[in-house]
Amino acid sequence: xxxxxxxxxxxxxxxxxxxxxxxxxxxxxxxxxxxxxxxxxxxxxxxxxxxxxxxxxxxxxxxxxxxxxxxxxxxxxxxxxxxxxxxxxxxxxxxxxxxxxxxxxxxxxxxxxxxxxxxxxxxxxxxxxxxxxxxxxxxxxxxxxxxxxxxxxxxxxxxxxxxxxxxxxxxxxxxxxxxxxxxxxxxxxxxxxxxxxxxxxxxxxxxxxxxxxxxxxxxxxxxxxxxxxxxxxxxxxxxxxxxxxxxxxxxxxxxxxxxxxxxxxxxxxxxxxxxxxxxxxxxxxxxxxxx
Amino acid sequence: xxxxxxxxxxxxxxxxxxxxxxxxxxxxxxxxxxxxxxxxxxxxxxxxxxxxxxxxxxxxxxxxxxxxxxxxxxxxxxxxxxxxxxxxxxxxxxxxxxxxxxxxxxxxxxxxxxxxxxxxxxxxxxxxxxxxxxxxxxxxxxxxxxxxxxxxxxxxxxxxxxxxxxxxxxxxxxxxxxxxxxxxxxxxxxxxxxxxxxxxxxxxxxxxxxxxxxxxxxxxxxxxxxxxxxxxxxxxxxxxxxxxxxxxxxxxxxxxxxxxxxxxxxxxxxxxxxxxxxxxxxxxxxxxxxxxxxxxxxxxxxxxxxxxxxxxxxxxxxx
Numbered sequence: 128x129x130x131x132x133x134x135x136x137x138x139x140x141x142x143x144x145x146x147x148x149x150x151x152x153x154x155x156x157x158x159x160x161x162x163x164x165x166x167x168x169x170x171x172x173x174x175x176x177x178x179x180x181x182x183x184x185x186x187x188x189x190x191x192x193x194x195x196x197x198x199x200x201x202x203x204x205x206x207x208x209x210x211x212x213x214x215x216x217x218x219x220x221x222x223x224x225x226x227x228x229x230x231x232x233x234x235x236x237x238x239x240x241x242x243x244x245x246x247x248x249x250x251x252x253x254x255x256x257x258x259x260x261x262x263x264x265x266x267x268x269x270x271x272x273x274x275x276x277x278x279x280x281x282x283x284x285x286x287x288x289x290x291x292x293x294x295x296x297x298x299x300x301x302x303x304x305x306x307x308x309x310x311x312x313x314x315x316x317x318x319x320x321x322x323x324x325x326x327x328x329x330x331x332x333x334x335x336x337x338x339x340x341x342x343x344x345x346x347x348x349x350x351x352x353x354x355x356x357x358x359x360x361x362x363x364x365x366x367x368x369x370x371x372x373x374x375x376x377x378x379x380x381x382x383x384x385x386x387x388x389x390x391x392x393x394x395x396x397x398x399x400x401x402x403x404x405x406x407x408x409x410x411x412x413x414x415x416x417x418x
Numbered sequence: 419x420x421x422x423x424x425x426x427x428x429x430x431x432x433x434x435x436x437x438x439x440x441x442x443x444x445x446x447x448x449x450x451x452x453x454x455x456x457x458x459x460x461x462x463x464x465x466x467x468x469x470x471x472x473x474x475x476x477x478x479x480x481x482x483x484x485x486x487x488x489x490x491x492x493x494x495x496x497x498x499x500x501x502x503x504x505x506x507x508x509x510x511x512x513x514x515x516x517x518x519x520x521x522x523x524x525x526x527x528x529x530x531x532x533x534x535x536x537x538x539x540x541x542x543x544x545x546x547x548x549x550x551x552x553x554x555x556x557x558x559x560x561x562x563x564x565x566x567x568x569x570x571x572x573x574x575x576x577x578x579x580x581x582x583x584x585x586x587x588x589x590x591x592x593x594x595x596x597x598x599x600x601x602x603x604x605x606x607x608x609x610x611x612x613x614x615x616x617x618x619x620x621x622x623x624x625x626x627x628x629x630x631x632x633x634x635x636x637x638x639x640x641x642x643x644x645x646x647x648x649x650x651x652x653x654x655x656x657x658x659x660x661x662x663x664x665x666x667x668x669x670x671x672x673x674x675x676x677x678x679x680x681x682x683x684x685x686x687x688x689x690x691x692x693x694x695x696x697x698x699x700x701x702x703x704x705x706x707x708x709x710x711x712x713x714x715x716x717x718x719x720x721x722x723x724x725x726x727x728x729x730x731x732x733x734x735x736x737x
Contacts, residue, residue: 163525213709219524220471224665225708227658232701239694346654350532357529392540395533402530403518 130261135383136376137259141268141337143375144275148330149352150359150367151282152323157362158299159319161219162211165226167327168349169233174199174328175340176237179246188251196328202233203324207317230349237342248335267336274333278326279368286364295319299362347391354398360408369410374398423673424586431579435572445571447687449643452578453636454679456585458663460632462675463589465664467598468625469605470520471528474535475660478630480542480652481508482637487555487647488548497561501638505631512630516623535657542649554648561642574643581639585632589672597624605670662704668714677716 149167156164178195182188210229214221251270256263285292297305298315306312331340331348338344352367355374359366374394381393401409438444461475485504489495495503519530542549549555561568561577568577592598600621603611612618641647659682667678685703689696711718 157525163528210705210709214712217708217712218469220465220469221708221712223471223473223525223528224661225705227661228701228704228708230701231658231697232705235695235698235701238697350536353529354533357526361525386544388544389540392537392544395536399530399533399537402522402526402533406522406526 131383132380133260134262135379137262137264137268138383139376139379140372141271141375142379143372144272145330145334145348145371146351146355146375147368147371148275148278148326149348150355150371151279151364152326153352153356154359154362154364154367155282155295155319155323155326157356158364159295159316160211162222162226163353163356163361164206164320164323165223165349165353166206166230166233167323167352168345168347169230169237170199170203170324170327170345171331171334171348171352172237172340172342172345173202173233174331175248175335175344176241176246176331176342178332179248179335179340180241182248188249192329192332195332196325199328199331200321200325203320203327204317206324207320211320212313212316230345234342234345241342243342245339245341246335247339248332250336265337267333271333271337274329278329279365282322282326283365291318351394354394357398358401358409360410363408363410366408366410370408373409421587421590424583424590427586427673427676428583431583435575440572442571443687445575447683449571449575449578451680451683452575452582453640453643454660454663454683455582455676456636456639457633457660458667458675458679459585459589459672460629460636461660462664462667462669462672463592463601463625463632464629465661466669466671466675467593467605468601468622470622470626471524471661472531472629473528473654473657473661474531474533474538475629475633476652476654476656477535477538478508478512478633479637479640479656479660480538480647480649481511482634483641483647483652484542484549484555484637485634486638486641487558490559490642491555491557492548497559497642498563501635504638505634508634509627509631512627513623516626517619520619520622520626532654532657535654539649539653542652549649552649554646554650556646558641558645558647560645561639568642578639578643581635585635586672586676589632592628593672597621601625602670662700665704666707666715668717671714671717674714674716678714681715 149171152167152170153164156162156167174195177198178191181191181194186194206229210225211222214225217225250265250267252266254265256265257269286296287293294305294310295315295318297308297310298312302312305315351374352371355371356367357370358374359368359370374397377397378390378394382390385393434444434448435441457475457479461472464470464472482504485507486497486500489500489503490497515534519527519534522530543552545551563577568574600611600616600618603614603616604618604621608618640651663678663682664675665678666682667676668674685699686696689699707715713721
């Protein structure tokens, strides 16, 4: 039994680091614009699907991954410019519906481009499983873990140690004040959307060899990323990362020990419990509401 | 005067099958639109009037449908009794859920309702012994209304339209009642409403339960009409579509929501030919309406017509 649990933990942390990246993207966009971007999962799907398409078109893998990431960043910027900016100041319900519309639209585009089939990327460094004590691990999982650690570290350093990153954080605390001290809020918004789309695309490319991808692959991933951000305390980037890991581990344990069919239900039940008993998230700041 | 729109609507509904007897578009698509209207009008009470989002409303629709399906096929309950039991169960679940869930606001509420919808969907798929799993439950007997067994497209059209008109009438009355006024106060400012002595938690709980009951009622009718239910009819996509209907028609307008439901049903039918483009158009529509006409297509259009009318009238007076 303990060996099995170790295996579930390994699986959970791999999936969890994916959720962490998606959740981090959510948090960045929420910080900059108070918008929960329901199209976040579609960034993951677009990254994976376009990398697969480019690879099939004959590009080498690193180049395909790079172009796919840049293309997804482009989509993120377009989304910000044509769907979020025109609706500035709209109520929460309206922004939720706009991003849901964007998600459905992007899914529709993917359906037209790549059909309904499942697609996969070849593993970056072979399929031979590695043995880690009693648990086995795909080499690709190491890519996912390594990629997540690298990206999270970079984003953390960016937010805390660069002028641009600090400006982005300033926007999340108080947009009007940020504008007054000379921060171009509009540029910060685009930066957040671009960064978040890029994170999603890289996450999608890293996981594509393990999970396969299709035009619908982003739905559940997006929702899990949203859950990660909520569990971590929405708008807290590193909280979202912790929330994602926690959610991934919990889901893997639930699937292994209780029932794999119910794993999504277990994950969302956990999210509901967090919302009911600790609505500001496990790692969020307690904030008073302004009237 | 208040119900003029209602009478016009009822007359159109009654005249359609007379003008086009045995017409597939009227009876089959009309019935489907009717069920959507019940769902949208109920959800509009929550989203449009109370300003609370629900991204899991298909769950209540599903609970009503599966209650009827399971009780009639596995326990041979009469249809009306099964429907009543389904309404009771759904109402109870909604009531238990309402307090903790409606304390949440905005994005948190969206997440919680979404999670609830997914949990119910997973249960419908996984609890194979009761629900038949992904394959669904077939062989649901026709609805028996006091000795009259509803059968055939035209009869179902009649039953669903009657149910739909009842739902619209109820919604119109709820909106103009004490609850309705309390809800509108909550929507403008929950804080101010509380200061004025409105029991906001109670008002929100009531509307949540009422809108869940509307959905369960539609679900029960749907199960009998189709004689078959499967989890696919109650997933996240359906929840999002229900929200689309409310938004498309116009939030905080019962007829707006009804028109939105009818428009989206017709749009789906029209787009069947362009199956691959359906998602693209659906998404673009949702974004465009929310950005350019946040008050909804029908409410926006009717306001515009009224403005032009007033302008023309003042023009006439001047000349």
